[in-house]
Amino acid sequence: MELTVAAFVAAAVATLVGATIQGAIGFGMNLVTVPVLALLVPGSLPVSVIVLGIPISVTMFLFERHSIDRQGILWIFVGRLPASAVGAAIVAAVSTSALQAIVGLLLVAMVVASVAMPPVPVNRRSQTVAGAIAGLTGTTAGIGGPPLALLYQRYAGPTIRSTLAASFLFGTVVSLSALSLSGSVELDQLAFGAGLAPFVVGGVLIGRRAHDLLDRGWMRPAVLTFACLSAVVVLVEAFT
Helix, strand or coil: CCCCCHHHHHHHHHHHHHHHHHHHHHHHHHHHHHHHHHHHHHHHCCHHHHHCCHHHHHHHHHHHHHHHHHHHHHHHHHHHHHHHHHHHHHHHHCCHHHHHHHHHHHHHHHHHHHCCCCCCCHHHHHCCCCCHHHHHHHHHHHHHHHHHHHHHCCCCCCHHHHHHHHHHHHHHHHHHHHHHCCCCHHHHHHHHHHHHHHHHHHHHHHHHHHHHCCCCCCHHHHHHHHHHHHHHHHHHHCCC
């Protein structure tokens, strides 16, 4: 993995901005960081992005841990664990562009369904399915937030953010373990991700300043907007 000072600075700025977004709405960091890393440090993906899930998840969870959907997170884990293993196998066998195209189209379909169809009941079945989709998209493309955020889009902001944070932390550990077993993790990718960790924490602290505004009825529009943007970014990357 080749890394210049300019590339690291750009990655740090993108990470700070992305973490600010995720600190505010519960997901969205990879919407900013993944395109920048794909352009400047492509050899870092998806491992470095997944590594960044550790500091951001821990920080966000500690702030709003009392609002977590404890029962729901269990079923998300049930779906995410096997799906992450499948995702790691796919990473080893399928081209990156093909994976991005599939993930992008899947996210578009989920956003359209969220707007056009009645609300999906949040229960054991939907939580397990959303966890499985998040496991696949998170491991293959480094974007596991939108499926879970769309499921919880009508919940209060603290519940969305804390539940997603707990899921991301678990998913990060599972995804890294699965990628390691498949031989897809390099030491320099881990080191690069760790080097960006301070910018993640700083972004979360900045993003918390938007909680009061978002929790007054703007969470769902924000979730739908950034889920759609995630899909667009992934599709653009896939086809360019």
